[in-house]
Amino acid sequence: MSTTTDLTAPVAADAYQETRGAALRRRVRETWSASRRPLIAVVLTLVAGFLLVVVVSDNPVLAYQQLLLANFASPANFGNLLMRTAPLLLIAIGIVFSFRAGIFNVGAEGQLYVGAISAAAVALSLPTMPAVPLILISMAAGAAAGAALAWIPGQLKVRLNVDEVVTTLMLNFLAMLLTSYLVSKPLRDPTAYGATSKPLPTQSFLSQIPGLPTANIGFLIALLMVPVAWLVLFRTPWGAELRASGSNLRFAEAIGVRAKSQIIRAMLVSGGLAGLAGAIYVLGTGHRFEQNFSPGFGLIALTVALLARLHPVAVLLTSLFYAAMLNGAAYMQITTDVPRSLVSLLTGLLVVLMTVEFRRRHRARVQKEAGA
Amino acid sequence: MNQFLYAALLSTTPVLLAALAAMFTQQANILNVAVEGMMLTAAFVAIAVGQATGSVAAALLAALLAGLLMALVFGVVTLILHADPLVAGLGINLLAAGVTVFLLERVYHNPGGLRPDSFPDLWRVEAGWLKAIPLIGPALNGQSIIVFLAILLVPVSSIILYRTPLGYALRAAGEDEAAARAAGINVPRVRLVAVLFSGVLGGLAGAQLSMATLHFFLPDMTSGRGFLGLAAMLFGGATPGGAVAASALFGVAGAAGDRLQSGAIPNQLVLALPYLAAIVALSLSKAGVLRRVRIRKKVKATA
Numbered sequence: 001m002s003t004t005t006d007l008t009a010p011v012a013a014d015a016y017q018e019t020r021g022a023a024l025r026r027r028v029r030e031t032w033s034a035s036r037r038p039l040i041a042v043v044l045t046l047v048a049g050f051l052l053v054v055v056v057s058d059n060p061v062l063a064y065q066q067l068l069l070a071n072f073a074s075p076a077n078f079g080n081l082l083m084r085t086a087p088l089l090l091i092a093i094g095i096v097f098s099f100r101a102g103i104f105n106v107g108a109e110g111q112l113y114v115g116a117i118s119a120a121a122v123a124l125s126l127p128t129m130p131a132v133p134l135i136l137i138s139m140a141a142g143a144a145a146g147a148a149l150a151w152i153p154g155q156l157k158v159r160l161n162v163d164e165v166v167t168t169l170m171l172n173f174l175a176m177l178l179t180s181y182l183v184s185k186p187l188r189d190p191t192a193y194g195a196t197s198k199p200l201p202t203q204s205f206l207s208q209i210p211g212l213p214t215a216n217i218g219f220l221i222a223l224l225m226v227p228v229a230w231l232v233l234f235r236t237p238w239g240a241e242l243r244a245s246g247s248n249l250r251f252a253e254a255i256g257v258r259a260k261s262q263i264i265r266a267m268l269v270s271g272g273l274a275g276l277a278g279a280i281y282v283l284g285t286g287h288r289f290e291q292n293f294s295p296g297f298g299l300i301a302l303t304v305a306l307l308a309r310l311h312p313v314a315v316l317l318t319s320l321f322y323a324a325m326l327n328g329a330a331y332m333q334i335t336t337d338v339p340r341s342l343v344s345l346l347t348g349l350l351v352v353l354m355t356v357e358f359r360r361r362h363r364a365r366v367q368k369e370a371g372a
Numbered sequence: 373m374n375q376f377l378y379a380a381l382l383s384t385t386p387v388l389l390a391a392l393a394a395m396f397t398q399q400a401n402i403l404n405v406a407v408e409g410m411m412l413t414a415a416f417v418a419i420a421v422g423q424a425t426g427s428v429a430a431a432l433l434a435a436l437l438a439g440l441l442m443a444l445v446f447g448v449v450t451l452i453l454h455a456d457p458l459v460a461g462l463g464i465n466l467l468a469a470g471v472t473v474f475l476l477e478r479v480y481h482n483p484g485g486l487r488p489d490s491f492p493d494l495w496r497v498e499a500g501w502l503k504a505i506p507l508i509g510p511a512l513n514g515q516s517i518i519v520f521l522a523i524l525l526v527p528v529s530s531i532i533l534y535r536t537p538l539g540y541a542l543r544a545a546g547e548d549e550a551a552a553r554a555a556g557i558n559v560p561r562v563r564l565v566a567v568l569f570s571g572v573l574g575g576l577a578g579a580q581l582s583m584a585t586l587h588f589f590l591p592d593m594t595s596g597r598g599f600l601g602l603a604a605m606l607f608g609g610a611t612p613g614g615a616v617a618a619s620a621l622f623g624v625a626g627a628a629g630d631r632l633q634s635g636a637i638p639n640q641l642v643l644a645l646p647y648l649a650a651i652v653a654l655s656l657s658k659a660g661v662l663r664r665v666r667i668r669k670k671v672k673a674t675a
Contacts, residue, residue, distance in 0.1 A: 170599065170600075181638050299462065302462065342470075350463075352445070352455070355449075355456045
């Protein structure tokens with residue numbers, strides 16, 4: 001690996017020097033051609049949603065205004081938007097890792113739940129520990145639990161070639177049932193109505209971001225993962241090997257990449273980030289574990305990652321967009337007669353539209369990819 | 373015992389229908405994750421139409437059409453517009469969940485579910501001669517017509533797959549697309565037919581789920597039965613016989629779970645049984661445990 005980079009590096013630098021303008025234009029063109037399709041899908045979905053709102057509501061413009069713009073109306077609303085973004089961003093970055101490694105982790109919802117409950121259980125069992133170590137240990141527990149849950153389908157895929165889509169889907173249900181049991185029996189708050197855990201010790205709460213009353217440093221942790229993920233994926237040998245095993249398994253193995261261990265690692269990262277998202281939710285927003293705390297973050301994050309064409313920087317934009325929709329739906333439901341489930345409907349529509357090939361010339365490429 | 377078999381058959385049927393649905397598309401080489409969404413839509417439409425018309429026939433027909441419609445969307449998007457089947461399938465599921473909850477909120481003003489005060493009973497088959505069948509006879513007696521249809525559909529789909537030109541074309545399209553095209557098979561059309569088949573079967577599964585005993589609809593009421601069907605199909609090697617065996621296993625696990633619910637073991641852990649069974653079964657079959665057992669049997673038989 002290192003010898004090849006040494007040889008080509010100066011050549012590439014010279015070429016870059018000569019044609020900086022052309023390179024810039026190429027970058028712009030590439031970015032545009034990569035983002036055109038997701039943009040078309042988003043626009044089509046929003047138009048279809050607007051038509052639907054026109055049919056069901058007396059005041060469609062107000063409804064859409066609430067859906068998209070109310071997020072920025074006050075610091076509190078904006079803080080809520082950021083806190084909705086955090087889990088989506090973390091899970092989606094994890095999904096980027098797994099999909100780039102060629103393993104389709106659709107079990108993020110389950111990994112989120114086990115992460116959340118593990119963080120809650122750890123924080124509850126160490127009520128006297130000071131803030132910083134308690135928060136760090138709880139987050140580590142959440143990430144470890146998510147990673148452990150993702151490790152199972154990874155091993156089954158690598159060792160026995162069991163389809164990971166089915167196993168991760170099944171594990172989602174198992175994780176939901178397990179956490180539902182834990183929160184209704186051992187961790188249950190006997191004084192509360194419904195299945196919630198006891199409230200966490202106050203020193204485990206994540207501190208808020210100054211100026212934004214409803215946002216906490218959990219968002220900053222998620223935000224930090226964007227450049228980290230980009231660096232790891234595109235600027236380290238490990239990232240290169242991971243992408244190689246995802247794009248062509250046999251080629252990767254031929255040049256000495258141990259693709260199987262890349263798959264396991266990608267699953268660990270993916271599950272770990274989903275588990276961390278759960279921990280951040282519990283420590284920052286929920287302050288206790290509640291069954292059904294997630295409005296389907298796992299599947300929505302899958303949408304977010306795919307809409308970003310599996311690029312960690314684009315994931316930031318798509319997760320902000322999606323969080324705005326999720327958050328705005330609540331304001332829309334309060335001020336107008338449009339139910340918030342409009343957004344779930346639009347999510348489905350968006351996913352379906354997103355992978356559609358609108359032009360014929362893409363077909364050859366797709367078939368080539370399918371054959372590879 | 374009879375009661376248990378009755379319950380096992382009841383929980384097997386939707387999984388079996390979903391497995392058969394996934395089998396047709398799998399034979400055409402499409403992993404059909406969308407069964408879940410087809411079932412959910414059908415379950416909702418069955419209750420909504422049954423409530424509005426008071427007619428079982430209308431409700432059942434509407435459920436089948438709903439399954440077919442979702443399958444049509446799935447088929448058009450994946451086969452004509454070349455979307456990735458996995459992503460599009462998950463999209464169909466999200467769409468089904470979104471549409472049903474949206475309608476519950478907007479039309480019925482109750483996001484918690486749709487519970488009609490009165491709902492026409494689905495036709496049941498009750499006959500003396502059924503009870504006379506040993507072992508499964510009493511379990512069959514009084515089941516809905518869809519249960520019998522599902523059982524009947526196992527040999528029927530076997531005949532369709534292995535004894536008709538359509539079945540040949542379908543399996544050829546799944547086995548080797550280029551060769552099938554060279555042999556003059558219209559691959560997208562054959563695949564679309566497989567997807568539409570799966571829509572009808574998924575519609576039946578959804579109708580059974582909401583109409584047979586419950587007579588109400590809850591958001592997400594399929595709770596992974598479509599995925600279980602998918603797992604059953606993969607476990608059964610995408611054959612009708614395998615699908616029956618695997619769905620019966622998951623069905624028994626489900627019924628055993630319901631049985632144990634009142635006991636000392638916590639509810640949720642018991643409800644997890646079929647999903648756990650699916651993962652273990654898939655792993656064991658991939659690990660070659662079954663093959664080894666089968667070979668040993670063969671060796672014994674010849675010895």
